Amino acid sequence: xxxxxxxxxxxxxxxxxxxxxxxxxxxxxxxxxxxxxxxxxxxxxxxxxxxxxxxxxxxxxxxxxxxxxxxxxxxxxxxxxxxxxxxxxxxxxxxxxxxxxxxxxxxxxxxxxxxxxxxxxxxxxxxxxxxxxxxxxxxxxxxxxxxxxxxxxxxxxxxxxxxxxxxxxxxxxxxxxxxxxxxxxxxxxxxxxxxxxxxxxxxxxxxxxxxxxxxxxxxxxxxxxxxxxxxxxxxxxxxxxxxxxxxxxxxxxxxxxxxxxxxxxxxxxxxxxx
Numbered sequence: 001x002x003x004x005x006x007x008x009x010x011x012x013x014x015x016x017x018x019x020x021x022x023x024x025x026x027x028x029x030x031x032x033x034x035x036x037x038x039x040x041x042x043x044x045x046x047x048x049x050x051x052x053x054x055x056x057x058x059x060x061x062x063x064x065x066x067x068x069x070x071x072x073x074x075x076x077x078x079x080x081x082x083x084x085x086x087x088x089x090x091x092x093x094x095x096x097x098x099x100x101x102x103x104x105x106x107x108x109x110x111x112x113x114x115x116x117x118x119x120x121x122x123x124x125x126x127x128x129x130x131x132x133x134x135x136x137x138x139x140x141x142x143x144x145x146x147x148x149x150x151x152x153x154x155x156x157x158x159x160x161x162x163x164x165x166x167x168x169x170x171x172x173x174x175x176x177x178x179x180x181x182x183x184x185x186x187x188x189x190x191x192x193x194x195x196x197x198x199x200x201x202x203x204x205x206x207x208x209x210x211x212x213x214x215x216x217x218x219x220x221x222x223x224x225x226x227x228x229x230x231x232x233x234x235x236x237x238x239x240x241x242x243x244x245x246x247x248x249x250x251x252x253x254x255x256x257x258x259x260x261x262x263x264x265x266x267x268x269x270x271x272x273x274x
Contacts, residue, residue, distance in 0.1 A: 143187025
């Protein structure tokens with residue numbers, strides 16, 4: 001009788017080949033991050049593309065937002081093959097996976113510090129599946145509510161000041177620890193101005209603060225022109241450039257988290273009003 005079992009025993013797992021393949025994948029992904037970062041330092045269109053992606057995927061790292069911007073900048077919802085399958089959704093034939101990074105195991109460096117290894121994860125946008133691209137209904141919040149949320153848990157007080165010059169919609173007065181706002185402005189103008197000034201508390205850089213304000217405005221549907229990359233960043237090496245972007249992302253994220261706490265605290269009140 002033929003010994004068919006030998007077919008299975010002969011197929012040994014080549015651990016070294018597998019590890020080499022994974023390392024090659026990681027190197028390709030890191031190279032793509034470096035390349036896009038290097039290009040967007042002086043390209044306003046690429047920089048805006050990154051900012052728009054980071055605003056939609058606000059919990060993603062800068063590196064992963066860069067990867068999405070480089071591969072599928074119109075993405076709105078990402079999941080891996082198995083996650084889509086569990087939802088009864090299937091990937092379209094020929095769809096090209098988007099490579100991002102996910103944290104793997106921790107390891108100890110030579111200096112004793114703890115590092116984290118990263119693995120390449122393949123994901124697909126909803127536009128690459130057979131799922132209908134349903135537009136999620138955005139929370140309807142009027143300008144007054146958005147402004148209250150933005151001012152929630154702020155590190156300063158607020159006041160209207162007709163003494164501000166016409167070119168300044170808002171300005172911080174450090175002696176009184178007060179953020180002054182020019183009266184007579186519409187809610188979107190006030191939101192943009194406050195977002196810039198509050199971001200500057202953490203960033204200490206007006207140009208970087210405009211980038212953080214843009215992320216916040218995009219998240220909440222407030223119109224704002226995309227800012228260019230700060231001039232002081234353009235000669236930075238790509239890793240340093242991404243560190244600055246991480247500071248911007250974190251500053252916007254801190255303000256966004258305070259806003260979400262405000263909305264969460266209002267939920268019982270909103271339900272009673274219905």
